[in-house]
Structures are given as structure tokens and as C-alpha cells.
Amino acid sequence: MAQFQLSGFAIIVGAAGGIGKEVAFTFAEAGAKGVLLADIDYEAAAKVAETSKGLASCPTYRALSVKVDVVDIASVQAMVDLAAKEFGRIDYCVNAAGVDVAEYVPFDQTDPDDYDRVLGINTKGIFLICRAVGKVMQSQEPKQINLGRHGTRDLGRGCIVNVSSALSLCAVPHEVPYTTSKHAVTGITRSFAMDFKAAGIRCNQVCPTWVRTPMYEEECRRNPQTPQIVKNISAVKRPLEPDEVASACLYLCSPSAVYINGTLLTMDSGILVGPS
Numbered sequence: 396m397a398q399f400q401l402s403g404f405a406i407i408v409g410a411a412g413g414i415g416k417e418v419a420f421t422f423a424e425a426g427a428k429g430v431l432l433a434d435i436d437y438e439a440a441a442k443v444a445e446t447s448k449g450l451a452s453c454p455t456y457r458a459l460s461v462k463v464d465v466v467d468i469a470s471v472q473a474m475v476d477l478a479a480k481e482f483g484r485i486d487y488c489v490n491a492a493g494v495d496v497a498e499y500v501p502f503d504q505t506d507p508d509d510y511d512r513v514l515g516i517n518t519k520g521i522f523l524i525c526r527a528v529g530k531v532m533q534s535q536e537p538k539q540i541n542l543g544r545h546g547t548r549d550l551g552r553g554c555i556v557n558v559s560s561a562l563s564l565c566a567v568p569h570e571v572p573y574t575t576s577k578h579a580v581t582g583i584t585r586s587f588a589m590d591f592k593a594a595g596i597r598c599n600q601v602c603p604t605w606v607r608t609p610m611y612e613e614e615c616r617r618n619p620q621t622p623q624i625v626k627n628i629s630a631v632k633r634p635l636e637p638d639e640v641a642s643a644c645l646y647l648c649s650p651s652a653v654y655i656n657g658t659l660l661t662m663d664s665g666i667l668v669g670p671s
């Protein structure tokens with residue numbers, strides 16, 4: 396669902412996943428001129444790229460796909476170099492790659508290797524991508540947009556949205572590495588916003604609770620009480636749909652959000668307001 400308009404080029408990381416795929420489709424519908432779809436699962440990302448072409452509203456829309464392993468610095472650099480070379484600039488980057496813990500276990504039984512794996516992908520991966528994308532954005536000219544009756548508006552040099560989690564803001568039992576990784580993403584988002592704000596580059600974060608994707612389906616398989624818990628504690632009695640998260644990413648990249656920087660957008664159906 397494209398309620399806001401885009402006019403530039405994007406990298407979407409984790410584009411084969413439930414949320415990343417929907418972000419790609421939404422950005423294509425919203426007018427993006429080109430999207431580089433990156434994922435460790437190249438074949439799936441390439442299929443999403445093909446489908447996005449049928450949804451794009453920009454007549455010259457281009458969809459490219461690339462394999463990336465977000466924990467590998469050379470792989471991340473190659474992805475960013477490809478976008479910069481093919482598109483000439485990077486206006487938006489959405490970080491939607493991520494993994495869950497191998498097992499839901501208490502703190503004292505948490506496997507240190509799984510801790511490293513989850514923090515590597517969910518946190519260091521985002522750091523490496525923000526670092527490489529920030530350098531490109533810093534080197535490009537700022538953009539402006541004519542908003543008709545609202546006049547001309549500065550868009551800056553680019554923006555990043557990190558798909559984090561409500562577990563950036565609270566903890567749940569038996570998910571130490573995941574919760575820690577998502578809290579740390581907040582540090583990356585705010586640090587990036589701080590260091591790049593003078594250059595006109597924004598970085599924000601979405602913090603959804605459960606989203607109906609393969610990651611959620613796997614959680615339900617491992618923990619069959621999950622759907623009932625979601626029904627009990629969320630006001631709308633269901634998980635988020637991926638398009639709802641994609642719409643939030645679109646808004647944060649749109650000309651309507653140029654004043655929003657370093658922010659966390661919580662998408663939790665009021666769960667974190669407190670017990671009802």
C-alpha cells in the first residue's frame with residue numbers, strides 16, 4: 396500500500412524475507428526509480444525483484460538483485476558499490492535482514508555461539524551497512540522536491556530505516572541474544588543520526604511486535620502458545636501484517652518525514668503502554 400511518494404533509489408536488505416519483500420513492493424508502488432534487493436538467499440531476492448517490476452509506478456523503474464551476507468564486510472561493500480554504480484546515488488536504505496535465536500532458553504542456558512551469531516547478523520550487519528551507505532550518501536548532492544502548494548522542500552542526502560523490534564524497548568523471557576541485538580540497533584540508529592545529521596542524512600528505526608512472516612510462523616511452530624498470547628495482549632488481536640511495517644518504512648523515507656531523525660517508531664498495538 397503506497398500512501399506516500401518516493402522519487403529516488405533504494406537498497407533493501409533482507410529483501411527475500413517477509414518484511415523486506417513487502418518493503419520492496421511498497422517502494423516500487425510508491426514511485427522509487429530503482430531498488431537493489433539484497434539477501435543471503437539470492438534466488439528468492441531475484442524473484443521478488445521480478446515481481447516488483449509489475450507493481451512499479453515509475454516508468455523507468457529498475458529492480459536489481461544481489462547476494463549479500465551482512466556479517467561479511469566485503470560482501471556489504473560490494474552490495475553498496477553495485478547500487479552506487481548502477482543507480483548513481485542511494486537515496487534510501489532499509490535494513491530488514493535478521494534472525495531469531497536458535498532456541499528459546501533461559502539466560503544461564505544461552506549458548507555464547509548463538510549470542511555471537513544473532514548479534515553478528517542483527518546488529519553488526521546493520522552497523523556495516525549503515526557505515527558503507529553513509530559514506531556514499533555523504534558524497535552525493537542533496538535533493539529538493541517541489542510539493543506544489545507546500546513549496547519546495549529540502550530532502551537532504553538520503554535516509555536509512557532500520558527494522559528493529561519492540562524488543563528494542565523491553566525484554567521477554569528466554570531470548571537474550573535477540574533482545575540484546577535489538578537494543579543495540581537503537582544505539583546504531585541514534586549514533587548514525589547524530590554523526591550524519593549535519594550532512595542531511597537521516598536514520599530512524601521501526602519497532603514492531605509480532606509480524607506475520609516466516610520468522611513469526613517459525614516462532615509459532617516452536618512456541619504454539621504464541622498466537623493466543625498475541626490475541627490476548629494486542630488491542631487488534633492479531634500480529635502486524637508485513638505491509639503495515641512496510642508503510643511505516645515508506646513514511647519514514649518520504650518527503651513528509653524530513654524532520655524525523657534518530658527516532659523509534661513503536662508498532663505494538665499499545666502493548667507497551669502497560670497492562671490492561
Ligand SMILES: NC(=O)c1ccc[n+]([C@@H]2O[C@H](COP(=O)([O-])OP(=O)(O)OC[C@H]3O[C@@H](n4cnc5c(N)ncnc54)[C@H](O)[C@@H]3O)[C@@H](O)[C@H]2O)c1
Pocket residue numbers: 408409410411412413414415433434435436463464465466491492493494516517558559560561602603604605606607608609610611
Ligand atoms: N516477524 C516478526 O515477528 C518480527 C517482529 C519484530 C521484528 N522483526 C524483525 O524484522 C526483520 C525482518 O524479519 P522477517 O520477519 O521479515 O524475517 P524473515 O525470516 O521472513 O526474513 C529475514 C530475511 O533476512 C535474510 N537474512 C538472514 N541472514 C542474513 C544474512 N546474514 N545476510 C543477508 N540476509 C540475511 C533471510 O534470508 C530472510 O530473507 C528482522 O530483523 C526481524 O528481527 C520481525
